[in-house]
Amino acid sequence: MNLNWMAWTKPTAAFFIIIFCLLVAMTIWEIKSPGGAPRVGILRFETTRGDRLFVSLLGSAFIHIFWLAFFSASLWWGFAIACVYAICVFLWV
Template identity: 55%
Template sequence: MAWMAWTWPTAAFFGTIALLLIVFTVLAIRYPETPRVGILRIETTRGDRLFITLLGSAFINLAWLGLSGLPQWGALILCLVYAAAVFRWV
């Protein structure tokens, strides 16, 4: 794996994604969920909301990098607020 130039932050990122997928799989098996309709007026499940959160977080981070010279920690905080909003209202 040396060709990928793995660093601790990169490994932590992919490890976190893998852990989220495992946790959400266990939750889906243990506590089945019926889809709900939120602010977007589409039916979503936990997995759908996770996907929307990850996709939106990617765009938030890219915009932060391109438009701001501030440290990336600010984008992380913004992403956490965004994730809370998605899981609450979408």
């Protein structure tokens, strides 16, 4: 398979590997503890573990886009903010 047209850099590969590992980890977590006890958080609607993962990934994408658009500092700072955001989503949403 010829993928020369894609920008396969180490960070791009790491991104997809991390997403894949998150999905595998969530699958294992669901198998070990089915249901995940849906709960109502600060947004006042019921969410499951999968919902919180989706919200954290979507929010992290927007954080990275915002960081690239408005800041010239290293993207690692945006990554750190996205990690804190994801932890907050899993704790309180």
